[in-house]
Amino acid sequence: MTKVEEKNAEQSYDVIVVGGGPAGLCAAMYAGRGMLNTLVIERGLPGGEMLNTDLIEDYIGFESIKGPELANLMANHAKKFGAEIIMDTVESIARRDDGDFDVITQLGKTYRAPAVILTAGGTPRKLNVSGEADYAGRGVSYCAVCDGAFFKGAVLAVVGGGDAAVEEADYLTRYAERVFIIHRRDQFRASPLIQKRAFNNPKIEVVWNRVVEEIRGDENGVNQLLLKDTVTGEESTLAVGGVFIFIGFSPNSGLIKGHFEHDAGGYIITDSRMMTSIPGLFAAGDLRVQLVRQITTAVGDATTAAMAVEKYLSEKRDREQEHGKQEKEAVAST
Numbered sequence: 592m593t594k595v596e597e598k599n600a601e602q603s604y605d606v607i608v609v610g611g612g613p614a615g616l617c618a619a620m621y622a623g624r625g626m627l628n629t630l631v632i633e634r635g636l637p638g639g640e641m642l643n644t645d646l647i648e649d650y651i652g653f654e655s656i657k658g659p660e661l662a663n664l665m666a667n668h669a670k671k672f673g674a675e676i677i678m679d680t681v682e683s684i685a686r687r688d689d690g691d692f693d694v695i696t697q698l699g700k701t702y703r704a705p706a707v708i709l710t711a712g713g714t715p716r717k718l719n720v721s722g723e724a725d726y727a728g729r730g731v732s733y734c735a736v737c738d739g740a741f742f743k744g745a746v747l748a749v750v751g752g753g754d755a756a757v758e759e760a761d762y763l764t765r766y767a768e769r770v771f772i773i774h775r776r777d778q779f780r781a782s783p784l785i786q787k788r789a790f791n792n793p794k795i796e797v798v799w800n801r802v803v804e805e806i807r808g809d810e811n812g813v814n815q816l817l818l819k820d821t822v823t824g825e826e827s828t829l830a831v832g833g834v835f836i837f838i839g840f841s842p843n844s845g846l847i848k849g850h851f852e853h854d855a856g857g858y859i860i861t862d863s864r865m866m867t868s869i870p871g872l873f874a875a876g877d878l879r880v881q882l883v884r885q886i887t888t889a890v891g892d893a894t895t896a897a898m899a900v901e902k903y904l905s906e907k908r909d910r911e912q913e914h915g916k917q918e919k920e921a922v923a924s925t
């Protein structure tokens with residue numbers, strides 16, 4: 592190590608967990624409990640998407656719990672077993688020639704470990720239409736729990752057709768007078784139970800086969816959407832006071848320096864141990880290729896990843912000891 596590298600390498604850990612959502616906190620809990628010296632680097636408060644979720648009603652054992660409350664319980668559980676959680680944004684994860692990883696952060700720190708578990712989740716996908724960026728925070732939102740209360744009595748639009756869109760439309764009717772769900776197809780992808788709740792909600796109206804072409808407004812914020820019929824091509828307008836966009840997530844996998852296997856959407860491909868194509872780099876939760884993205888799947892991945900890290904590190908140690916022994920024997924025989 593050069594002198595500069597030595598100075599910048601703040602601390603070494605057995606494993607570094609990047610992201611403190613349910614996957615990261617669960618991985619940290621297991622790694623800590625397995626007596627691994629564990630660091631979690633989280634750019635905000637621990638909890639990930641749970642902090643944007645009002646009520647969680649499908650995490651087994653908890654019939655109904657507030658997202659931030661579950662986040663707090665998970666963070667405390669991880670800390671109880673010795674995991675250290677710091678607030679910083681990871682800018683890059685790079686594998687060194689010696690096989691260890693350098694995790695470099697926005698605060699200019701370099702943390703080093705022989706194994707990293709990446710659990711950085713995803714970023715909401717944008718519509719990329721005119722007006723979306725202009726009215727962000729002034730009627731354009733990606734988080735119903737964060738912004739819903741600002742729209743008391745308003746007419747709102749929700750864009751999307753998956754679980755998040757339909758569930759959040761239902762949530763928004765607590766505040767809004769009416770919520771239109773704009774969906775580009777003639778049926779939802781959302782689970783039947785979530786759909787049923789929305790269809791039974793008199794404040795919700797579904798606008799099928801339409802896409803948003805433009806978000807319009809004035810100095811007070813959003814006031815109209817320009818829509819296009821996906822079947823006939825016909826254009827129409829819809830007067831709304833806000834639009835909530837739930838059309839998916841882009842995985843935060845761009846932190847990895849160097850080539851790694853991923854699918855067309857950038858979701859990370861792992862083996863059954865949750866190890867990526869880079870030895871020692873594991874991935875768990877929403878940024879991994881998988882059918883379902885839930886808290887249960889995130890913590891399931893994380894459990895496997897943390898256990899696999901323990902095994903990976905002990906095998907690595909055995910290999911290094913064997914290598915050292917062979918080198919000594921070779922020296923002794925010369």
Ligand SMILES: Cc1cc2nc3c(=O)[nH]c(=O)nc-3n(C[C@H](O)[C@H](O)[C@H](O)COP(=O)(O)OP(=O)(O)OC[C@H]3O[C@@H](n4cnc5c(N)ncnc54)[C@H](O)[C@@H]3O)c2cc1C
Nearest residue numbers: 610612613614634639640681711712876877884885886889
């Ligand atoms: C509105 C909404 C409602 C939902 N409701 C439910 C529900 O009721 N039940 C359920 O099971 N699931 C629900 N989900 C899905 C569930 O929240 C996710 O599947 C789960 O949070 C994924 O966990 P994760 O740890 O993989 O990612 P995340 O929860 O996204 O956590 C990733 C963490 O990584 C951090 N991070 C990202 N980049 C960096 C970086 N560069 N440096 C440091 N930290 C970084 C982020 O700040 C974040 O805290 C909901 C999702 C949404 C959006």
